[in-house]
Amino acid sequence: MxxxxxxxxxxxxxxxxxxxxxxxxxxxxxxxxxxxxxxxxxxxxxxxxxxxxxxxxxxxxxxxxxxxxxxxxxxxxxxxxxxxxxxxxxxxxxxxxxxxxxxxxxxxxxxxxxxxxxxxxxxxxxxxxxxxxxxxxxxxxxxxxxxxxxxxxxNETLEARVDERTREHERAMAQLHEAQKLETLGQLTGGVAHDFNNLLTPVIGNLDLLRRRFPDDPRAQRLIDGGLQAASRAATLVQRLLAFARRQDLQPRPVAIPALLEGMSDMLARSLGPTIDVHIAFTPDLPAARVDPNQLELALLNLAINARDAMPDGGPLRIEASAVDRRSLGALSAGHYIRIAVIDGGLGMDRDTLARAVEPFFSTKGVGKGTGLGLSMVHGLAAQLGGMLTLTSTPGQGTTAEILLPTTTEQPGETEHDSVVLQEAVVRATILLVDDEELVRNGTADMLRDIGYEVLAAASGAEALMLLRSGTEINLLVTDYLMPGMNGVDLVQAAGSVVPGLPALLITGYSNIASGPGAALPRLAKPFRQVDLAARVAELLVQRSADVVPIRSDRRNQP
Known part of the structure; x- marks a missing residue:
């Protein structure tokens, strides 16, 4: 063909x-x-x-x-x-x-x-x-x-070996069909989550602005706070969907896994309760793994909570870390990995349940007791980091969840930088805001203007470049990542040739840009609060200018 x-x-x-x-x-x-x-x-x-x-x-x-x-x-x-x-x-x-x-x-x-x-x-x-x-x-x-x-x-006497090869083929075909199903679910889920992020961004932003407009109205504050709490829960749900789809915006760095596990011990004890006896063990001299530590902690906490729910009468929970060498297995390349295993002695899963365990929204906990996104989030996170999640379980004998993460020769701390968070100052500046979604563009522009910035808005990369070439003075470029025609990273690179040294902020809630030209760009994840936007913008502007003035206390009441 x-x-x-x-x-x-x-x-x-x-x-x-x-x-x-x-x-x-x-x-x-x-x-x-x-x-x-x-x-x-x-x-x-x-x-x-x-x-x-x-x-x-x-x-x-x-x-x-x-x-x-x-x-x-x-x-x-x-x-x-x-x-x-x-x-x-x-x-x-x-x-x-x-x-x-x-x-x-x-x-x-x-x-x-x-x-x-x-x-x-x-x-x-x-x-x-x-x-x-x-x-x-x-x-x-x-x-x-x-x-x-x-x-x-x-030799006809080798028929038994041929039969074994046939069985291996059937198993490979079954794994292939399962991988295809999960891949399709992931792609569809990622697209839906991207659209939800774009909807949540103006919802949260507008509620933030309303809260500042009615500071002395307790009833309005209570209603707005309720809306913000609901929107924040929706944002958490979207992040889990993006994790399953392998499209969350990770910020990986070298991490010492033993230190991460020991740092989680108190949080695990509080989260799991006194009936669960947690044991953490790891082999000495483990190499570092290149991961997003916050997301890995969330993944391990999800696995631990699943283990607790599988042991209604309590029991021991072991979390082990060790170094392993793996041969190529499906999408997993051969190489050196850190194995983190979460082992419980609980109810276990039968064959059918185990086969569907990582599907999004699949849950055996009953209505109102779980979203069915815990294991799917861990599965997507491991795959996005270049590793994998495997589950083994026997009814009545417990479950073992293993996360494999690739090792790195970098040392923990080499790529970490203390960020400057500015919450009490802004720089007088004109910001060029680029987003193809009108609701997101208008909502973000309103937040920036409310802080005190001048804002020019563009609906595409091409329109933004026209504004830059017109000679209008721009102090900061704030752009969405995923846009038709020209994405945010391409726009930042093109803008740099028009206005050398122009600082830029990438807002994204969908794409994995942990590598490539966009990896070094400052980023802000969708959906975001006004305070997060203000801090990130001020940080970038202060790096370029010393013209800092305090925010007036009456700014929130200005129209």
């Missing part, structure tokens, strides 16, 4: 400009697209080769789909072509007619129009990755069949 054809997207959207728009969107992400005029043309394209198919719901209604059904049912064992169906009324829960397409297409993802560009690209990339894994499975299957035939020719 031609490699270019096997990676392309087949687009069946004969109505209006849908096909051209979809092809352009996919092209921006580096995915080639080929338009088909009708269902027969789609089948011809599938026979030639494709990575996935993008079709509109209406293009498959009231047409002869016999050939398409035949092609889908005749796929070889390794193949399960992904279909993305653009609908007007959502998936099965609101669109019963979609059930017919689900039965016909099999491996289908429904995407309701209108949709965000990033959501389409995220779903398309997920489908293409799934298809690539199918090609890898095909190669393994061909290799296995060749090996099986060779063994039969050499």
């Amino acid at each position: 031609n490699d270019q054809l096997s990676e392309r997207a087949l687009i069946l959207a004969p109505g209006g400009r849908d096909a051209g728009v979809a092809a352009a969107m996919l092209g921006e992400a580096g995915i080639a697209g080929t338009s088909c005029t009708d269902a027969q043309g789609l089948v011809d394209g599938l026979q030639a080769g494709a990575g996935f198919a993008l079709v509109t719901e209406e293009s498959l209604m009231r047409v002869d789909l016999h050939r398409l059904s035949q092609w889908i049912n005749a796929q070889p064992e390794w193949s399960d072509l992904p279909f993305i169906v653009l609908t007007q009324r959502g998936g099965l829960e609101r669109n019963p007619a979609a059930g017919r397409l689900l039965e016909l297409l099999g491996n289908v993802t429904f995407l309701e129009r209108p949709f965000h560009l990033t959501t389409l690209i995220s779903v398309a990339r997920s489908a293409l990755r799934a298809r690539r894994r199918q090609y890898e499975a095909r190669a393994r299957l061909v290799s296995l069949q060749h090996s099986k035939e060779t063994l039969r020719q050499v």
Whole structure:
């Protein structure tokens, strides 16, 4: 099969400009697209080769789909072509007619129009990755069949070894399908969480501004505080979704795991209660691991709480750390790792529960007793750091959760810097704010103006560069990361060539930019409070200018 054809997207959207728009969107992400005029043309394209198919719901209604059904049912064992169906009324829960397409297409993802560009690209990339894994499975299957035939020719007495190889293949296929399912869930979850972050940012910002407008109204303060608490809980939920999707903004550094575990001992004792006897053990001379320590502590606390809930009558809980060498296993590369194991002697899990344990929102704790995001968050965090989470469990004998984290030769403390937090001063400055989401852009601009800054707003990187080239004096660039056309890191680099030395702040709640050109840029995670924005902006401006003035106490009452 031609490699270019096997990676392309087949687009069946004969109505209006849908096909051209979809092809352009996919092209921006580096995915080639080929338009088909009708269902027969789609089948011809599938026979030639494709990575996935993008079709509109209406293009498959009231047409002869016999050939398409035949092609889908005749796929070889390794193949399960992904279909993305653009609908007007959502998936099965609101669109019963979609059930017919689900039965016909099999491996289908429904995407309701209108949709965000990033959501389409995220779903398309997920489908293409799934298809690539199918090609890898095909190669393994061909290799296995060749090996099986060779063994039969050499000696029939080796049949038992062939059977074992077959069982290994079946296990590999099962792991492959499970990985594909989790990858698809992660991509969809990440897109949804990104949109929620954009919604929460103006909600929290506007509530902050309202709190300062009514300082002497107890009832207003109580209502606003309730809204802020609810929004903060929603933000925590979104961070767990981003952790599962491997899209949270981590800030890893070399960390001594023994010191981290010992520092958690008091917090674990308070969180787990007197019925849980916690034992922490680690081998001497452990190398450092490159992790985000705050997120790792949260992950270990989640595992410990799960262990406590599995031991309703109390019992011992062991947390062990040791160095291990691992051979390549799935997505995990061969190398040196730190193994952190959380071991309980509780109720354990049966085979079916264990298979679904890391799925988001899956929980056995009952309604109101858990979000079902604890293990999924740990799974996503470990994978994003280059490691993995493994679970082993036996009903009635307890569970062992193991986190593998890659080691580093860097020493703890080498990359740590004390940050300057300024809460009582601002620098007179003009800020260029860039965000493609109008709600976020307006809300952030209001927060900055309320502090006392002049703000110029732009909806894209191109618009921001035009303002910079116009000669307008700009003291600080504040930009979103994930934007169509030009992302925030690219914008900062381009702005530096227009205004050398211009300080910049990246606001993000979605992308992993722990490496590459954006790793060294100052960042502020979405959603954020006004006080966090004020401190981060003041810190960057003070580094460039000594023109500091105190914030007037009556500023909060100004219009």
